[in-house]
Amino acid sequence: MSILIDRNTRVMTQGITGKTGQFHTRTSRAYANGKACYVAGVHPTRAGENFEGIPIYASVRDAKAQTGANVSVIYVPPAGAAGAIWEAVEADLDLVICITEGIPVRDMIRVRERMRQEHRRTRLVGPNCPGVITPDELKIGIMPGHIHKKGRVGVVSRSGTLTYEAVGQLSELGIGQSSAVGIGGDPVNGMKHVDVMKLFNDDPDTDAVIMIGEIGGSDEEDAARWVKGNMKKPVVGFIAGITAPPGKRMGHAGAIISGGKGTAQAKLEVMEDCGITVTRNPAEMGKTLKRVLR
Numbered sequence: 681m682s683i684l685i686d687r688n689t690r691v692m693t694q695g696i697t698g699k700t701g702q703f704h705t706r707t708s709r710a711y712a713n714g715k716a717c718y719v720a721g722v723h724p725t726r727a728g729e730n731f732e733g734i735p736i737y738a739s740v741r742d743a744k745a746q747t748g749a750n751v752s753v754i755y756v757p758p759a760g761a762a763g764a765i766w767e768a769v770e771a772d773l774d775l776v777i778c779i780t781e782g783i784p785v786r787d788m789i790r791v792r793e794r795m796r797q798e799h800r801r802t803r804l805v806g807p808n809c810p811g812v813i814t815p816d817e818l819k820i821g822i823m824p825g826h827i828h829k830k831g832r833v834g835v836v837s838r839s840g841t842l843t844y845e846a847v848g849q850l851s852e853l854g855i856g857q858s859s860a861v862g863i864g865g866d867p868v869n870g871m872k873h874v875d876v877m878k879l880f881n882d883d884p885d886t887d888a889v890i891m892i893g894e895i896g897g898s899d900e901e902d903a904a905r906w907v908k909g910n911m912k913k914p915v916v917g918f919i920a921g922i923t924a925p926p927g928k929r930m931g932h933a934g935a936i937i938s939g940g941k942g943t944a945q946a947k948l949e950v951m952e953d954c955g956i957t958v959t960r961n962p963a964e965m966g967k968t969l970k971r972v973l974r
Contacts, residue, residue, distance in 0.1 A: 682814035682859045683834070683879040683886070684775055684803070685751065687713040689818055692743045694764045695755035695780075696721030696731050704755065704779070704822055706732065711825040712816050719747040740771040753811065753820045754778040761807060762787035769795060769802045776870075777820050778806035788868035804870025810840035810862035821862070823847075831856015833969060834880040836873055837892035838865045838899075839920060842962065846890050846918075849966025855973075858886040865894060873903035881911050888914045890969055891956070895921035896942045901950045908954035914972045917956040918965050919944040 691708075695701035701721075709718040709732075720743035721731050727738035737743040740752060752773055756764040761780040768776040769791075788807065795802070805812055811821015815828040823844060829851040837843040843862045850857060861876050863869060873891055880886045893900035900919065907915055922944040948958050959968045 682817065683876070683883050684805070684812050684859060684861065685814050685818050685820060687717065687817040689717055689751050689820075690719050690747060690749045691717050691751050691753060691818075691820055692720035692722055692740065692747070692749040693718065693734075693753055693755065694722045694740065694768065695757075696734065696736060697723045697726055698755060698757070701755035702731060704753075705734070707825075708753075708819050708821070709734075711819045714818055717818050720749050722752075740767045740773070744771050744773065750774045751820065752776050754780055754807075756780060758782040758784070762791050765791050765804065765807075766794065769800050769804070772800075773802050775803045775805065777809070777811050778804065778864075778870075779809060779811060779821055780806070781808040783807050783866070785866075785868055788866065792868055792870075803875075805861065806864040806866075806869060808866045808869070809864030810843055812859065812861050814859045815857050823860070823862070827851055828860065829854075829856040832858055832885055832887040834858050834876075834883070834886045834889040835860040835892070836876040836880070836889065837862055838873075838894045839892060842892045842918070842920060845962060846892060846965045849963075850890075850969065853966050853970055855966065855970060858883060867897070872899045874899070874906045877903050877907060877911065877915075881913060886913065888916070888969060888973055890916045890918070890965055892965070893917070893919045893947060895919070895944050895947075898942065900947045904947075904951045904954040904956055907956060915956045916965065916969045916972055917948070917951040917958045918960075918962060919947045919951075919958075920962070922948075922960060
């Protein structure tokens with residue numbers, strides 16, 4: 681098994697007519713079983729056309745009705761990306777993965793609040809994320825597929841680069857991954873660490889998890905407290921930004937220490953108190969996980 685996506689997922693690309701959407705749709709489609717999984721593209725004025733055999737529809741609803749697509753990946757430019765997310769949510773898709781970086785915070789607040797108020801069931805990963813991959817089955821996003829190896833360790837991270845780093849270390853050690861999820865580093869996003877941890881905990885084919893966070897906010901602490909009371913599998917944790925100065929944003933829009941809260945040290949201490957095995961060295965994530973599994 682896996683979480684969120686597998687070889688039975690059917691994917692549409694919103695923004696398939698742009699260079700970024702076309703490039704990553706092509707590379708994702710070529711990965712493992714992706715050729716069969718990418719079934720539609722969406723563009724409001726290009727319906728009836730196709731991209732390398734993938735039919736393009738005018739709306740998400742049309743694409744879903746005609747192809748059975750249940751997941752969308754969004755490469756729409758920032759000004760229209762929040763609208764694209766909401767179109768996919770309104771179409772009642774299972775999952776929306778938004779890769780787009782730079783969406784205005786106000787736009788995302790509106791989408792998030794509307795999803796909450798209307799009790800929408802659609803899960804959102806991102807925005808400003810690398811996507812989701814289930815090795816040897818399907819990749820949706822911009823991650824390098826070749827570094828992944830099929831296995832039984834889950835990875836969840838706010839940082840795309842650190843997701844790749846953790847996966848690369850695991851694969852070098854011969855440890856495969858069940859799924860890897862990059863949730864993105866924007867201050868207003870969809871799924872949080874705890875949401876993904878719950879899925880990994882319920883997945884019978886995931887034996888352990890690497891959870892990677894950053895400075896800013898309290899999502900990692902929230903996830904750690906949930907892990908302490910509920911997680912049945914070992915967890916290895918890492919927090920980026922141990923040397924970050926207060927008040928300075930580091931990398932992601934959400935990675936900022938405010939009011940003395942959200943520091944890497946504080947997060948690591950909570951994680952340790954909750955029984956998570958932490959490393960303060962990003963080069964040791966894979967080795968730490970291997971020791972935990974012994």
